Every structure is written in structure tokens, then in C-alpha cells.
Amino acid sequence: MSQDRFERGLDKRRRVLGADYVDQSMRNADAFTRPLQQLVTEYCWGEVWQREGLSDRDRSMINLAMITALNRPHELRLHVRGAINNGLGVDEIREILLQTAVYCGVPAAIDAFRQAREVLTEMGEI
Incomplete structure (x- = not known):
């Protein structure tokens, strides 16, 4: 190490x-x-x-989409917090999750929206 x-x-x-x-x-x-x-x-x-190729903000956007696709609610909750910490807004998070509904499936997006709403509410963002 x-x-x-x-x-x-x-x-x-x-x-x-x-x-x-x-x-x-x-x-x-x-x-x-x-x-x-x-x-x-x-x-x-x-x-x-x-790495310098992507910003932390960009990495957060990608992670939200990938974690939604993988249907990993615990990790999604963590990375919603991370996305906010990296400068994403609620509207951007919503758009990322809507995009996943089309490409990853509506059931995955429904779960992701549910988890994201809980985290954003806990954080006082919505």
C-alpha cells in the first residue's frame, strides 16, 4: 500500500x-x-x-448514474451527499435520475428518486 x-x-x-x-x-x-x-x-x-481528466463534480454525476444502474441504494445515498458536497444542485440530481429512467429502467430510477429525496430532505436541500 x-x-x-x-x-x-x-x-x-x-x-x-x-x-x-x-x-x-x-x-x-x-x-x-x-x-x-x-x-x-x-x-x-x-x-x-x-486524476485531472474529470472534476469531482463530473465524477459525482457519473457515479449517480452508475450506482442507479447497479441499484445500490446505500451507495446512492452516500453519493447524493457527495454530489451536493461537490456542487451539484437538486435540479441537476433530478435530471441525472430522470436520464437513468430511460437508459437504466424505471424501477431503478424510482428507487433512486426515493433514496435521493430522503437524503436531500435530511440535508435540508428540499
Whole structure:
């Protein structure tokens, strides 16, 4: 593991998803799950999210669409928060989810809207 890449990843992950969530994930990691937390932090957040080709805002838009397509509600909730933290507005999030209805299927989009509405309400965005 590259300690520098891990630390950069941890910083980016905290900025996007929120320090409380990330720190809790790291604290809750045990001998079984710690390698996954390290992998995600180092390679996802410390390598790919650090690249200059896309902004964090762009990456958030792509993630919302992909996570909707994969029907991963827990991850969608995290990345709705991340999208807001990266500067997306409620209207933009809605448009991304509407786009997924056409290309990923209406059932996936319905679940994504449900999760997004709950998060945006909790955050005081709607």
C-alpha cells in the first residue's frame, strides 16, 4: 500500500462523503473488512478520484448514474451527499435520475428518486 496515495484518498473521501461517515467506516473495519477499506481508499479515492481528466463534480454525476444502474441504494445515498458536497444542485440530481429512467429502467430510477429525496430532505436541500 502506498501511504501517500492512501492519505490523499482518505482526504478526498472525507471531503466528498463527509468525515463522520468515512471515519466511522474506518473505525468499524475489522480484520476481515480492513483490506477492502484500504483498497477503496487507496485506489478509488487516492488514485482515480485524484486524476485531472474529470472534476469531482463530473465524477459525482457519473457515479449517480452508475450506482442507479447497479441499484445500490446505500451507495446512492452516500453519493447524493457527495454530489451536493461537490456542487451539484437538486435540479441537476433530478435530471441525472430522470436520464437513468430511460437508459437504466424505471424501477431503478424510482428507487433512486426515493433514496435521493430522503437524503436531500435530511440535508435540508428540499
